[in-house]
Amino acid sequence: MPLLPAEFADLERFADWVLPTEPQRYAKRLASAMPQMQEFYDTAFPRLEDAIAYCDKFPLTDLPEDARALLHLMQSLVNVSFPVEVWKQARVPDSGAAMVHLIREPVV
């Protein structure tokens, strides 16, 4: 059963990045190898504008399930953009043992 709208079938293979909360997205980022994230980014980034346009057909507070899944996928894209565009690694360089936890967030 696909999670994403039919127009985004090309992103369905990244469905394990459909994660509603930042702690889940960040944990997956830390657990992922760079080639995995690079592939996700290379495929999803060119679809970002289309994904926004699709989601913006609906009120943000009343998204259909597939649009919500698409938005969660794009939130993961935002999270991996740092490793891919900047760090070339999952963790922030020189951040050592430091941890910063998101404890309250507006979940779509």
Next chain:
Amino acid sequence: MSHFTKPAAGSWTEHYPELGTEPVDYTDSIDPGFYEDERNAIFKKTWLNIGRVERLPRAGSYFTRELPAIGTSLIIAKGTDGVVRAFHNICRHRGNKLVWDDFPNEETSGTCRQFTCKYHAWRYSLEGEVNFVQQEKEFFDLDKQLYGLKSVRCEVWEGFIFVNLDEDAPPLAEYLGPLVTGVEGYPFHEFTEVYSYRAEIGSNWKLFIDAFAEFYHAPILHMKQAVKDEADKLAGVGYEALHYQLQSPHSMISSWGGMAPPKDLNMVKPIERVLRSGLFGPWDRPDIAGLDPLPAGINPSRHRAWGVDEFEIFPNMSLLFWAPGWYLTYHYWPTAVDKHVFEANLYFVPPKTARDRLGQELAAVTFKEYALQDANTLEATQTMLATRIVSEFPLNDQEILLRHLHKVAKDKVKEYRDAAAAR
């Protein structure tokens, strides 16, 4: 050669001659005795912000705060009369912590009609009166009037809830003074989309304020966050603020901030170009009243390149306003001389569209990337300060707020010690 005008005295620091310009002794960040006195001299005597009124939307809304710095746990509750009150989180019967969920040391929040102790079911109203004692007749002439919750002074300013353990402290507005109250009228209540972060940091609380109260480090520590040409340019130029202002014990820095939106889109990362957002927040100002013009206390030099103001509300709160129309707070809660809990809250206007939402997501994700870099540097600083190989450090004119913070902390502790010695 300065890019921005400095005061006639020649520097921001010399404009406040009481600060001096000599190197600053950082023993105040490693000495356990100083830390203990700081808790008494500062944290138990000063107004402390412990949250915002939006966390208490209706009568019966409450949250708890664990505050090792002042040695207690507090309940903050909105009464049936709509008044926000603070109480020590202790049952008057045998001292059990009154409000907690599974784990007594974890904070909690919710809505209730009264507080019921888990131990023997004594009940307290939202206003703190004890209104039910289990098997009351088994007690000995128990006068319930005498056994209400222990209250703590609590005042609200612009939706920020402050508490103070000191019964003799001046009222909150007087304490905040004109520097801080100059931001009154900012539409804080519109910013109800909140991202809250927490980190346990292996450094003295003042060192993280130091890290965030100067932007001299930004072109260096965060160099890789800009594209290479931009980073090289920033490192070459260095950093200068538009304006600094002290009104002891508080202070502020007003800064330019050129990347929201950037002059040249090639200066920013691909994801920022698409989402029109980044560290400085979403580039497009939300459509609400109160942002133009801004209150007189914000962007005091009225500079057109203005990007962000940061107010250091002594002792442990930073309040930041970003030019594109959002704000954030930092709090630094000491737990030991070399440890503290750092909290950050990002406040946005609720997004109307998925595009808005993803822009805010990028700002929040970017904030965390920066905070991780800052936090880790601090642990490195703390461990080396603790060696006492070097104890005095030269601070430059762009580090004036640090010089001020350490001076205020030392003055307060000295005053406390002198008073104790005189007793």
